[in-house]
Every structure is written in structure tokens, then in C-alpha cells.
Amino acid sequence: MTALGAAAPRRMPGGRALLGLSGLTGLLVLVELLPRAGIVSDRYLPPTSRILAALADEAATGAFWVAVGDTLTAWAIGLAIAVVAGVAVGVLIGAVPVLRAVTASTVEFLRPIPSVALIPLAVLLYGSDLGSTLLLVVYAAFWQVLVQVLYGVADVDPVADETARSFRFSALARIRHVLWPTALPYVFTGIRLAASVALVLAVTAELVIGAPGLGSVIAVAQTSNAIPTMYALIVVTGLLGVTINLAARYAERHVLAWHQSVRGEAPT
Amino acid sequence: MIKRLLLVLGLPVVLFLTWYAASANSENFYAPPLRQILAAFADTWTPDRLRADVLPSLARLGAGYLLAALIGIAAGVAIGAGPRLRAAAEPVLEFFRAVPPPVLVPVIMLFAGIGNGMKVIVIVSGCVWPILLNTVEGVRAVDGVLSDTSRAYGITGAARLRHLLLPAASPQIIAGLRQALSIAIILMVISEMFAASNGLGFAIVQFQRSFAIPEMWSGIILLGLLGFVLSELFRLAERSALAWYHGVRDAQRRS
């Protein structure tokens, strides 16, 4: 039983979507009116219409799409590397309890190191190539995945694990039948978090280092004072981020739904 | 006790020694011997230098983080408490959260110039979203029975906020504060790399530009240490603030 007020939106999903839409529309209208009414200088905040026009102009150029492609390429490659490495290391550490205890302090120390600390290093090693971006993306995304996999490993039902051992399951079999099913939802959470962190770092690397992609186009727009274009590109990065988030949640829900039903009862 | 110490320090010490040994005869310009880096560390980060560079960085970080927390929690409670407002605001907030925070630096530089204000605003603009969204979620998910009990006993208004909403949402809020801390550190460094005259990020970039590689590495290590220390402090604070929450979870897990 929940307080009645909370029940209402859930009963009309259409109503929620409508409210959400009205919120977005409100924002667009606000950004249109504020500079036009002179409350904010239109040099700092161009009205929505001008931003959208700049967006249309950009979308008409090939260079824009190349930049989007560059950003997404760096994102995808970096994410893939980070996920594979994160899952591999996480499962390895998880399967051997001694490793878990020994590596705990190291993980806790390396994890909070801000990836931007590596920017100067990246510049020296790779200049403004894809390599720089990948260095940052992989570093940041790897920890997201690893931490989640370790949570998943910690969540394994000890009774299930002991049962498997008593049946003399090999380490590989234990991983496959006990560890992996429990860790899988966490892996997906890790991928989702890593996906958005990867985008942030990719764009950051491009912005600060000048590697190819949306970030560097934004930097150029700023230095050449093309303000509406700059805003338009920022909106694009936001849309990319939202799309990635939604796609990740969608994939998570559907793959795990299949997974749960195949497994039958969840151990938790 | 010894065993615990070994577990905690074992691997880090091994890695450190390996790095030291492996790089001892390094000729690589970009990867100098660890010995050199440590020497540079001691030479560079004198108390004066720390005061001149690290303190301003920390001050800006602190100001931005605190401001983001205040705004995020206040707005989060207001939005979270009203289902219609929440439904309307959610897509807008999710959009703003999805914009990579460093990308806003050029925009904010337009408004706020290149001084300390700009850096604090940059930090706030990036940090506030996880705090806000987590607060909204935490307030929304307050237990219905607890909420009804409060209402039945006449606990409304400010008392409801203080005794029900904030404590009930605190696990979520603190999770948001955790995410915001990482973002804050990143933005602190980035904003200094863009436009600054002091600060840790500024110093590291200066070293890199003048090819003072061991010094650059020492700065990176210092930044890493900073991140680690702040993270540990946060963990300690969280453990005491959420002692009740961990207790509840343990009790549930045991039953």
C-alpha cells in the first residue's frame, strides 16, 4: 500500500509522458523568450530558434557527421575494451576469494583517481589522436564496470556456492553456474554506467586535447565565437547521452528479462 | 591484525616496488624512473607550493560542491514531493544530466569570465544533477506506510521534511553526493586546465607544456592521492551518517 497520491501517475502512463513533454516544451519556450525579452543577453544565450537553425546548418555539413562518427567510434571502442577488461578482471578476482581480499585496497586507491589527471600524459603519448581519447575513456569506464562486477560477485549466495563446491564443480563450472548468473545484472548496471561515463570522457578528451570528435568542434565554435553553433553542438552531446542512457536501460531490461525467465527462480 | 595489514598494504607495496624497479633504468622520456618522480615530488610540492596551488583548488572544489549540494537537495525535495511536477521536470533534468559537464565550460566562460567564480559555477553545473536527481528519487520512494503514519500523527510541513523526507531519502541523496564528488574533482581540474593562474590542474598542465615530465607525474600522483583521500573521507562520513541504513539492510539480509 502506498499513499494514494503516488498511485495516480502510474495509472495513466500517457499522462506522465504528456507532462514530461510539457516540461521540455516549457524549457524550449523559456530559452526562446529569455534572450528575446532582454533578460539575458543574446550573446550569451541565443534564443531556441537560432540554436535550432544553427543545428540544422551543422547537420547539413559532412564535417558534423564525421565528428559525431568520431565521437561514437571512440566511445564504442573504449567502452568495449573497458567492458571486456572489467568483466574479465572482475570475474577473475571474484572467483578467487584470496584475490578479492588482496586487491581490495588497490582498487579503492586507484578507483577515485580522476581520469582527467591522465590528460597531460595522453597528450604526450598520443597527441591529439584517437589514442588520447581511448586512454581516458578506457581508464574511466573500466572502473565503473569492475566495481559493479565486484558487487555482483559479493552478492553470490554463499549457500549456492558451497553446494557447487560440494559437488566438486571445477572453478570454471562454478563461474558459469553460480557466479555469472548472479553477477549478470550487475554487469549490465556496470555497462550502463560505463556507457555514460565513456561518452563524458570521450567528449572531454576531444574538448580539452583536441582529438577528433564533437568536443573539438565545440571548442572551435567557441573560439570562433559561433555561439548558436556551440549551443547546438552541446545539445547534440546531450541528446547522444540521453540516447545512450535509454538504449542501455532498454537493453538491460530486455536481456535480463530473458535471463530471469530462463533461469526461473532468482537466487536472491 | 598483521594479516589485515598485509592484505591492505601487500599488493600496493608490491606494485610500487615493481614500478620502482622496472623504471629504474628507463630511458623513456615520458616514463622516467620512479626514483626521479619521487624526488621531483619532494622538490615541487613544498608547503608553500601546496598552499599556493592545492589550497585554492580545494577551496573552489569545496565551494562548488557545497553549493551544488544545497541547490540539488532543495530543488530535489521540492520536485520529488509533487508527482506532477516530477513528471514534468524529469525529461528536462535527465537531458541536462546527460550533457557531459566539461562541455559547459566554454558556455560558462561566456557568462562568467575566467576567474574563481567561473570555476565554482562550472563545478556546480556538473555536480548538481546527480544530487538533484537522486534526491528526487529518494523523496519519491519514501515508504507509504511511514508516510501515512507521519500524517496520522500530525507530522506535517517542516517537521515532515526534517523527520521523514530527508532521513528517508538520505541513502539516495548520499549516493548522489558520491557521484557528484567524482564529477566535482574532474571539473575542478578541467576548469583549471582551461583558464587559471593557480591550482593543481593548472600546475600539471604547465609542467606538461614545459615538458617537465617528472614534475608532471608528481602532480598526477598528487591528484590521485587527493582523489583517494577525499573518497575515503566521504566513505567515513557516509558510514556514520548511514549507520542506521546499513543496520536495516543487514537485518533484512539475515532474516
Added chain:
Amino acid sequence: MLEVHGLRKVYRSGSREVEALRDLTFTVAAGELVCLVGPSGCGKTTLLRCIAGLLDPTGGTVTVGDKSGLAIVFQEYGRSLFPWMTVRDNVDLPLRQKKVPKARRRELVAEALTAVGLDGTESAYPWQLSGGMQQRVAIARAVAYEPSILLMDEPFAAVDAQTRADLEDLVRSLWQRLGMTILFVTHDIDEAVYLGQRVLMLSASPTVVQDELTVDLPAERDQLHTRADPRFAVLRTRVYAQIQAAKARTGTASGAAGELSSVDR
């Protein structure tokens, strides 16, 4: 002390309407212990919430005698206590809201905790206690509040049988000692007859008061002897028959319950 007159509650969800309560009229005099029983889904909880002011009725009136306030004890004891507060603070909080002076608050809290047998647990947290003890804390909180009427919504449904027996006796002893007015909702027919001075039987949804019965058992009751009393069996059978009739009358009692529970959520 409590007058319910023509109470009506209709839930609207989109275009559908569910009439949970049709026409409820009854009174509870000061110092009475009245039990409400009914088939599943008959809106007992809805009724209690309307009385407590947590839901607005669609029609009819609820009048509570004096203004000392209402206290309510829910079934889900784990979720009705504040987990971030100690037992003492949990019992204390409603009194602070009521602006009771500090010294008096301290007295009330101590008395209430002693009355429910929880001396010495003041500094514990609710989740450190067993289920039965947590429900005692909720009862202590209600008692300390000195309400004009105490509402109890199936408070012992989620507790094991032995603890339930202890808590039932606790409620009766508190009632006798403190002279409280209690409206006790339950689905357990035996419990209703054991505890109450009167038992009100509700029909299935849309709910009305179907029947009323005065429990003419002695005032001194205990689990062993009272339940073995032949008069107990007679009363119990009558209540049971009424409930069965109520379920049969609507036929789709479970259907209505399904609607109601999805609406309650």
C-alpha cells in the same frame, strides 16, 4: 467518542469507478473496545484510513469526540517505525509534534514503554528488535500519544501465532488499565470475539455494516479459558456465518478485492 455516519468512498481510476464503501454507520462510545471484521477486500483498511484522515471520504461524516487526536497502529510494523531513530525517539516524536513539554514527554515515553513490556530498549533501533517487539513499540507510541481513539489496522496479522496471543492480551490489558477507546480491525474472527466488547461485521464491497454483535463474555479473558468457553464458540460461529454470507452475497468478493487491492496500490 467516534461517530461514523453514512460513510461512502468511491475510487476513480480513469473512467472506471469502484465503490469501496457504500454506507457505513456506527458509533464507538468512549472507553469501548470495538472490533471490525469482514471478508477480504471489504475495505476495512479504506474505512480506517478515512477515519484517520488519510483519505477523504466521498460522502458521509466522521466525527471524533474530543480533540486529543488519533493514533493508528498499522500491520506493517517494520515500515511504520522510523529506522533512523531509537525506540525512545520513535515514541517521543508524535509528542513533540503535539508540543508536549519535555518533562511530561519523558514521563509518557517511559510509562508507555513499561506498559508494553519494553523497559530497557529505549536506546535500541527498531530493526534490532524482533517483529513482536517492534509492534509493541508502535503500540507504545500510540499509547503515549494519549489519543481520543486508538485505531488498529490488522496489527497482528504479520506476527507469529504465539506473539499474536501475547499482543492480544497486551491490548486488552492496556485497554482496561488506561481506559482507552479502541477500534480494532481484523480478519481473524477468533481474535475479534476474544478482544472485543462489540463486533461489527462488514459486508463485502461495496461495504455496509452487515451485523453487530455484543460479546457477552466475562471482562476477564485469557487465551486458554476464554477460547474454550462454549459461549465463545457460539459467538464465533455467528460471526463466521455472517462473514460467509457476506462473501456469498456478492459472489465476486474476490473480484472486488482484486480491484480494491490494485486501487489501493
